[in-house]
Amino acid sequence: MSYGYIGNILHLDLSSKKHWIEHPPETFYRTYWGGRALALYYMLREIKPHTDPLSPDNLLIFAPGILTGTPAPAMPRYTVCAKSPLTGAQAEAEAGGWWGSELKKAGFDALIIKGSSSTPVYLWIKDGKIEIKDATHLWGRNTGETQRIIREELADDKIRIVQIGPAGENQVLFANIVNELKHFNGRNGLGAVMGSKKLKAIAVRGTKPLKIYHQEKIKEITKQITQRIIDNPLSRDLRNLGTLGVVRPFCEAGCLPSYNWTTGYFKEGKNLTAETYNKTILKETKGCYACPIRCKRVVEVNEPDLKVDPTYGGPEYETVASLGSICGISDLKYIAKANELCNKYTMDTISTGMTIAFAMQCYEEGILTKEDTEGLELTFGNKEALLILIEKIAHREGLGDLLAEGSY
Ligand code: SF4
Structure with missing residues (x-):
């Protein structure tokens, strides 16, 4: 397996509430790397022409980049992709923050969601374990309240959360997705797609550091690049x-x-x-x-x-x-x-x-x-x-x- 990857892609069907983990071969990672390339591969493979973006048939894909979660400076980003309800074309938006790094440390290179829940839910991912939890009490709440409640009920204030607020729930066609209340997958209505799936939030906690091929070398390079960025x-x-x-x-x-x-x-x-x-x-x-x-x-x-x-x-x-x-x-x-x-x-x-x-x-x-x-x-x-x-x-x-x- 390539270093920097975990080798696990999590698939979740919110209609059946079933999930499974795909373990693609190394050739897959060498071809698609991560981020938008990986997300586009699944979009082209699985979304049929003329799919209604707000229907259960649309995919919602979260995919960190190749260096996300490593010590490499200024590389925290992850992409979210779906068919856009605003434009009808491919929607792609990246965010910084911490969530992408946390997803990789929790054991996944990407998260591919299809289907739609009949009631509001949130997803809880901790070190490779997955749980779908009821979010009825969170539906209608703003992002600050939702983050506070999820951290309280899971009793861990280090949990990283992506979520939608009321605009996503109401399928405003330019609703976005946020992590840590201030980092946004902003454009193209990805929050409306999340709302159409009745998925309020994805809470993630990962404690496993990523495997890096040459730890000492990456430390040295990180130090040099960090200094160059600062200067x-x-x-x-x-x-x-x-x-x-x-x-x-x-x-x-x-x-x-x-x-x-x-x-x-x-x-x-x-x-x-x-x-x-x-x-x-x-x-x-x-x-x-x-x-x-x-x-x-x-x-x-x-x-x-x-x-x-x-x-x-x-x-x-x-x-x-x-x-x-x-x-x-x-x-x-x-x-x-x-x-x-x-x-x-x-x-x-x-x-x-x-x-x-x-x-x-x-x-x-x-x-x-x-x-x-x-x-x-x-x-x-x-x-x-x-x-x-x-x-x-x-x-x-x-x-x-x-x-x-x-x-x-
Ligand atoms: S702090 Fe600014 S430059 Fe650094 S990753 Fe975040 S958005 Fe990008």
Whole structure:
């Protein structure tokens, strides 16, 4: 068996509640490696043409990469793949965090899920053992509550959890999947696929280190690469400014996407720069498994009329643009709140912002009326309306039910 792999691929059928473990030969791993290549192999092999993405016939595949779980720096990622309910094409989204590494340490190179449970369930994987557990009491709960309850009932606060919130349960077509409350498989509605299978979460605990061919050599290489990453000005900027570092140059060049992409000029752009962000809402930076960069933002707002919980991380550039300038909004505190709500409910912040911006433009052009919006003044820049619409989309209420279908 190749080093870095375990040799186990877990298959789970949620309709029959049966699971089995496949042990592919080394030639398979040498061909497909892991991550999206491995996931695509199973998608092409098992998903029939014209499969409804929200039917039990769709697959939901979780696959870490070849170096995930090793000490190699900045390699914590895993992919999630399925047929997308948003586009009808292949959906693929990667996340960092800890979950992918934990899955490998728990004894699996990938997890392939088909079928659909009749009642909400979550999956508990511990060092090669698999259990399907009732999740009726978790259905409808936001991500922070779900993580707390699962860790309490399994009596282990080191469990790593991927999960969906209410937007995934309600099959919002751009719902995403989150691990550790702030690392997202963001795009293409993978959370809706998970919701259609009534799979609330996958809790994983692994204590077996991966077998590495030359432990000493990898330690030496890891040390060298880690130092090079730390010394590199780009990773220093990423740590200090995050992905928000691009906002200032974009503003200066007149190419910050704004007002549903109708212009690149945003008058209040300076309110959205990394420098303003760091001064006003940044609490700290955090990282992922074995990554020295620590680029992840954590924000906090503590005002009498607006609180943002740091548990849910902080917005990156794409989120600040999508929920900010593209909606004509320049108040970072409201953007941070919108980000927190999306993260609690598991909605992709990019698609959420684009969909709301599209609705705002429709309202400005008289295509949507106050009757359609239930009295909401849905003009560009209305930050209160942004928060209200996020709630409505996640719970598929009123206009939110229509917007939950996306803006494609
Ligand atoms: S801390 Fe940032 S750079 Fe490092 S793995 Fe996580 S997302 Fe990537």
